[in-house]
Amino acid sequence: MALTQTQLADAVAERAGISRTEAKNVLTALEDVVLDEIGNAEKVKIGNLVQLTVRLKPATKARQGRNPATGEEITIAAKPASVDVRARALAKTKAALPSVQKAKKRLAA
Numbered sequence: 001m002a003l004t005q006t007q008l009a010d011a012v013a014e015r016a017g018i019s020r021t022e023a024k025n026v027l028t029a030l031e032d033v034v035l036d037e038i039g040n041a042e043k044v045k046i047g048n049l050v051q052l053t054v055r056l057k058p059a060t061k062a063r064q065g066r067n068p069a070t071g072e073e074i075t076i077a078a079k080p081a082s083v084d085v086r087a088r089a090l091a092k093t094k095a096a097l098p099s100v101q102k103a104k105k106r107l108a109a
């Protein structure tokens with residue numbers, strides 16, 4: 001089960017020795033700052049956990065393709081240019097990963 005916003009605020013409050021309300025305010029402020037920076041196409045590094053980068057995806061032209069199920073020739077539509085965000089896990093996040101066996105147990109449940 002995913003960690004909810006409330007559970008995250010509770011955990012931050014407990015570890016930082018602050019109230020739950022203060023922790024929620026801190027998380028809201030962090031969210032605002034990250035969204036402002038992403039909105040300005042800036043790279044954002046959240047602690048040593050994750051790095052968010054804005055990326056420009058170029059437009060693609062229409063092209064011929066093949067339906068893998070039937071083998072029929074199809075035209076794949078053109079796509080306009082777009083902007084997206086990439087999240088890259090940093091060293092501390094990668095180091096915190098569980099073993100394969102532990103991950104299989106948790107994810108299978």
